[in-house]
Amino acid sequence: MQGAKRKVVQAVLYELIGALFVSPVIALAFDESLAYSGALALLLSLSALVWNMLFNGLFEHWEARQVERTRGLKRRMLHAAGFEGGLALLLVPLMAWWLGITWAEAFVADLGLLVFFFFYAFAFQWAFDRLFDVPDSAKELPLCPANG
Template sequence: MQGKARKIVQAILYETIAVLCVAPVLSWAFDAGMAHSTVLSLILSAVALAWNMFYNWAFEYWEARQAQRQRTLWRRFLHALGFEGGLVLILLPVVAGWLQISLWAALLTNLALFVFFFGYAFVFQWAFDRVFDVPDSAREPA
């Protein structure tokens, strides 16, 4: 699977699994109720979905122009770090506003989510590439 179809399937699958993991944890951690936490998870997911589409497009654009195009462990690490680090900053005001907590508390919350999602992004992307193969941008030119 390549192109837009790959990006759409990848992003939707990633975010669906993320909502299923995050909503119950937010509900428990903030005693906010499952409905409130699920709505927040869906908002976070929608923002993350847009970020995912943009970030992966930009990453693959960059990747396709590299002399070494193979997805090494280091490249996967940088991919996950860039994606999750950018997302932490983007979501900071959303989390603070929705949970009615300080920016500092929101940062700590986002960093806790970052720890989970950093590993999740790495494992998910590896598994996705194993199931659907790597994108053309990660293939050596013939």
């Protein structure tokens, strides 16, 4: 699976599975109902979905221009760190507003989510690539025939 279809399937699955993990944790951590925390998780997921599509498009554009195109450990860690770092900039203000907490408290809460999602992003993308193959941007270029 390649192109836009791959990006949409990857992003939607990633966010749905992530929201299933996050909703009960938010409910317990902030003593809120599952419906309230589920609504927040949905809002966080929708925000992350937009960021996911944008970030992955930019990452694959960058990746396709690299000499080494395979997704090794270093590139996967770079991908996960870049995605989660950018996402934190979007979600901290949203969490502070929704939960009625300070930005500092939201930042601490987001750190917990970042730790979880760093490992989740790494594992999810690895599994997704194994199930659906890597995108063309991560495939080795064919070798040129030898001259002569």
